[in-house]
Amino acid sequence: MRTESIEDYLKAIYDIQKEMGKVSTNSLSEKLNVAPASVTSMIKKLSLKKLLTYKRYQGVKLTKAGQKIALEIIRHHRLIELYLQEALGVPWDLVHDEAEKWEHVISEDLEERIDKKLGYPISDPHGSPIPKRDGTVIELDSIPLTDLKPGQTGEVAKVSDHDPKLLRYIGDMGLYPKAKVKVVSVEPFSGPLTINVEKNKYIIGSEAAQYISITNIKFSKSELI
Amino acid sequence: MRTESIEDYLKAIYDIQKEMGKVSTNSLSEKLNVAPASVTSMIKKLSLKKLLTYKRYQGVKLTKAGQKIALEIIRHHRLIELYLQEALGVPWDLVHDEAEKWEHVISEDLEERIDKKLGYPISDPHGSPIPKRDGTVIELDSIPLTDLKPGQTGEVAKVSDHDPKLLRYIGDMGLYPKAKVKVVSVEPFSGPLTINVEKNKYIIGSEAAQYISITNIKFSKSELI
DNA sequence: ATTATATTTTAGTTTGGACTAAAAATTAAA
């Protein structure tokens, strides 16, 4: 059987795998908010179902079958997020939580209808790519805003959607995907950055800035962008 | 806690209460497709939570609190059904199953948005009334098509949405809510009825006809409607 | 290389919600 819990594990594994390479028991425990021991037992089950491979004490890796399911759920999630925003005007800091539940119960048929209505979009409101039904994903590479040097410009590729409060903060500065940013200065010791967003100047803490991914990075001689 | 299972029980109890008066263990068992023993134990739990009252061997009755939850879920269900049809073109025989799952995970906020977008509708695609958020429902009274006598006319109030195949059959005859019907003849021993639907003549078995509720019944002298 | 710390796994419980089989209560039939 394919329970909601299993889907959540596979999705979490996929995410961690992508952004940190290795998927440890602890990282899963933290991401899913369950005890490490619970993770271990679920891992065993998923391994039996051939959805992932693992060696004791050495982390897990999704199999083809496991990845297929993970991507299917992620696809649901992102299409739903975009649909909620576009069709129903749900603010971008709320779409995640709503999608988190709906993604497990939507039918493929309805998903197809939504996909069509949206015109087969390629990314969600936070800039993450929407996997195709066949399992292909185009991850465009980007680096955290905190890695830019003063004088560099770029555009927002995506932002983390894990915390509504953070999203609201980011949104207030206009830091949506595709927004042009320039780093004016960076304070040392993980201090705040001074940035320009489409001509407006802001100061943002590195804590928040690390959740904003930038692409298309260049040096700009001009004062503006 | 308020689990999906609990919500399903309360909804089922509300439905049965409305259309059969008494809610027995067996009727619930059948409607929910679970063993009678399972129903008994769930009833005990719901009783402890003060969502219903019951005396052993004598059926159950929702409390105010129980009814409130039931109506909330039914409201979700019906709004979702209508939304799926109107906004996404999901055919009317499929909206039920989709809503059956979504109804448990939709937020009140999103529901409000959907309600607004639909213009605060009062009934779903099958003719059932949509409860208000405060728990009021206007059930318009109607009788099964099988209870009409030859020569009587009326209009479709609602149809049962429990079986997609049945709905497709009914839909093919144009028997949507508000459609005008005239009973031309009825064969004895629960035989088929000959009816006119908006000028078209059909023969329908009583098995199917009993799931169609009619309102606004009159006698018509004319050949047509 | 040992010890200390951190991570992961085992072992054993708990909880929700289902199940079967058998007993008890109710209702219907002879």
Add this chain to the structure above:
DNA sequence: TTTAATTTTTAGTCCAAACTAAAATATAAT
């Protein structure tokens, strides 16, 4: 009014998925 049939409840299991506490392994520090 006894017997038979139906309905409902007990009693005891099972499974998924979480938990805690304690043991095992791996990694880091001295």
